[in-house]
Amino acid sequence: MLRIDLKKAVEEIKKRSAKIVLLQLPEGLKTRNLEIASELQKKTSALVVSTLDPCFGACDLAENAAKQVGADLILHFGHSQFYSPEVPTIFVPLGYELENKKLKELASRAAELLKKSGIKKISLCSTIQYLDFFGLLKKEFEKKGIAIEIPAGKNASPGQVLGCNYSAVSRQADAVVFFGDGLFHPLGIAFSSKKRVFIINPLEAEAKELAGEKELFLKKRFALIEKAMPAQKIGILLSGKKGQFKMQKALELKELIEKHRRQAFLFTADLIRPDYSLGIEVDAFVCTACPRLAIDDASSFRKPLLNPSELEIALGEKTFEEYEIGEFF
Ligand code: SF4
CATH class of the missing domain: 3.40.50.11860 (Diphthamide synthesis DPH1/DPH2 domain 3)
Structure with a gap:
């Protein structure tokens, strides 16, 4: 389940006295469009206009739509800033809700797998929705004697990878650990870094090495x-x-x-x-x-x-x- 915190968005709308707000949601969140729009309209006096155009990343801000409807502000959900927009934009983060106990167990299993594979130092990376869990993962891995690097990339938060940007992957580590779901990013990391890649998928409670899929x-x-x-x-x-x-x-x-x-x-x-x-x-x-x-x-x-x-x-x-x-x- 994705956690949506509208507190900052509401504050920004009020602070800027925005009259019209353009709402841009990633495809997977459109089922919650009405819930978000209702809450924003209830807590502020702004008119909310949602764009239906598909959105896959912050590389694609709905600036034209915002200009057309006369929006003072874009609320872009689920991605971090990619370029400097002409229309003022607030990037509203989305994060998964994961149980700490289950996550610790999974991290511990992953650490055992890494140790068995002869890995002593890893580069930890993820997509934006999972970055909040780095603290817990780091602690669990270090407890098991595995050193962790979470380098800052270009145009991204430390450890954050995007399908077009793997600059936050350390080239010094023995292997890369991707925390998240899907295969696209682990494959991208493997070809970009030429390193062994391990996947910790919290949605499937699975820890494994990327191998046959490659x-x-x-x-x-x-x-x-x-x-x-x-x-x-x-x-x-x-x-x-x-x-x-x-x-x-x-x-x-x-x-x-x-x-x-x-x-x-x-x-x-x-x-x-x-x-x-x-x-x-x-x-x-x-x-x-x-x-x-x-x-x-x-x-x-x-x-x-x-x-x-x-x-x-x-x-x-x-x-x-x-x-x-x-x-x-
Ligand atoms: S991978 Fe990069 S270019 Fe592709 S949608 Fe994501 S941010 Fe945009």
């Missing part, structure tokens, strides 16, 4: 890269979302594609969706937007959809051994 993932991506190797016409996708717009990268890719005597075509869209690309007869796409897009959505596209570093492999600029998902930082 091979399976690579198999799928290599098949896609091989399919793109003979591509003669390559579409370069740009995202219109402010934090994901990478014009310089798109131009570099165009140059690279043309160096290999293929044709490059640039496309831009606010939301990159498979149905928007129907009718575009290229042989492959390369996506300069969020690195997660090419990974999560590739199977919905009719043509191979690659990340920039994967295109470099397809063009023979890099080897399969140099595989990485790709980062912005």
Whole structure:
């Protein structure tokens, strides 16, 4: 269950005498939209307008919608600041509610697994929803004699990772421990750091090493890269979302594609969706937007959809051994 604390948001609305507030919630929280909007309207005199556009990160603040409805303030939930917005924005944190007792047991099991695996020093990282548990985890690991590093990354809190940013992972540790759910971040950490990665998933009460999942993932991506190797016409996708717009990268890719005597075509869209690309007869796409897009959505596209570093492999600029998902930082 996600913990939502509206105290700071209410204070900020009152302090700024905001008349119209634009509410932006991540996809998973939309079922609680009415609850949040009602509470804000009850506790302040502001009019709340919620955006229905999908939101996947703070790289995508609803500034245009805010300007259109004349909002004084954006309340963006669940992500930390990614860039300096033009419209005043409050980032409202969301955190999971986890039981301390169960968490201590899980941490203790994870520490035993690390010790058995010969790991003495770890880099601990997580996504923003779980950062509050670092204190408890650190204490439990240190009790078991495992040293912990939680370095500060670029544009993120200490230990915080994002699908486009693994700068908070220590390169000095023996292994990386990811505390959270899902496989995307552990895979990103493994390719970015080249270290062994262990996952502590509090939602499934599971502690394990990332192993077979990595091979399976690579198999799928290599098949896609091989399919793109003979591509003669390559579409370069740009995202219109402010934090994901990478014009310089798109131009570099165009140059690279043309160096290999293929044709490059640039496309831009606010939301990159498979149905928007129907009718575009290229042989492959390369996506300069969020690195997660090419990974999560590739199977919905009719043509191979690659990340920039994967295109470099397809063009023979890099080897399969140099595989990485790709980062912005
Ligand atoms: S670019 Fe992707 S991974 Fe990075 S913040 Fe945006 S949605 Fe998250």
